[in-house]
Amino acid sequence: MFTHVYFSAFRISGTEAAMTVEVHWLGTPQTHRADVVGGKVANLSRLAERQPVPPGFCVFGHSSEELATEFAADGITSAYRELAARQEQNEPAVAVRSSAVDEDGEHTSFAGLNETYLNVVGEKAVVDAVRACVASFRSERALAYRSKWGLDAPDQFAVLVQQLVTADVAGVAFSVDPVTHSGSTVVVNSSWGLGESIVGGTVTPDTYRVDRASWDVTERRIADKARMTVPAPAGVRELPVPRQLRSTETLSDAQVVRTARLAVQLEEQMGWPADVEFAWSAERLYLLQCRPVTALHTSEEAGSTAGGRTA
Known part of the structure; x- marks a missing residue:
């Protein structure tokens, strides 16, 4: 090594x-x-x-x-x-x-x-x-x-x-609902491109809720995703999302459930409710970050599920 x-x-x-x-x-x-x-x-x-x-x-x-x-x-x-x-x-x-x-x-x-x-x-x-x-x-x-x-x-x-994972779709998942504190629901936020548009709060992502008992997608809110972050020479840049993709779902139900299962696995491994940054690239799921859901302790990050998270 x-x-x-x-x-x-x-x-x-x-x-x-x-x-x-x-x-x-x-x-x-x-x-x-x-x-x-x-x-x-x-x-x-x-x-x-x-x-x-x-x-x-x-x-x-x-x-x-x-x-x-x-x-x-x-x-x-x-x-x-x-x-x-x-x-x-x-x-x-x-x-x-x-x-x-x-x-x-x-x-x-x-x-x-x-x-x-x-x-x-x-x-x-x-x-x-x-x-x-x-x-x-x-x-x-x-x-x-x-x-x-x-x-x-x-x-x-x-x-x-x-x-660097050149993401087709990236986002944030929470093994518990960071707003309602419900332990029966996984929340997945996703948008096109790299995750920085969600991280920086410049795009409202799609939001999915998944029931932890049945693994059914119980709610989906498909946003008008106007901006996306993509690789550029010597860094990244934020561009307008092509019009035909702005209101298109970023994840299939299978991808939503796979992402939700990852968040729950991480909660079980780490011993605390997990705040997960993820990316999908060429049909593969990647784990980029994993940390405790601080929104359970402070209201400062409760805007996470509305695209206001920064990290």
């Missing part, structure tokens, strides 16, 4: 400070610990062997300084090359996402506060995106959110680099 560990040092205001930056793959013991790599990575890592999680690796360290990633460039590059070899691609497109240690917890989500970069291609671009994610941990917005919840400034960082 590919692993890189780096030890280096830098000088801050005349004081020598030791740093450790490590790179490890999802599915390995080093990426199972939420107190080291954050909930986002730890959850996916623990699920990687049994669920359809795209391959990826985590860059993490124990310094509050963004400069720490200067010493991890070789490790990031080597891991990206290994990912390319596994995917049999020269320069695979990846998603680069933050995974703060106290992110995606039972009460705090850091929704939209730390940076995410999609469709990142090439060694230099991946290294730059990781550095930008690390810098976002100490952004004004992130620090203000930490202060609100009584959390200290971060003294460690973790960033996930993962194969």
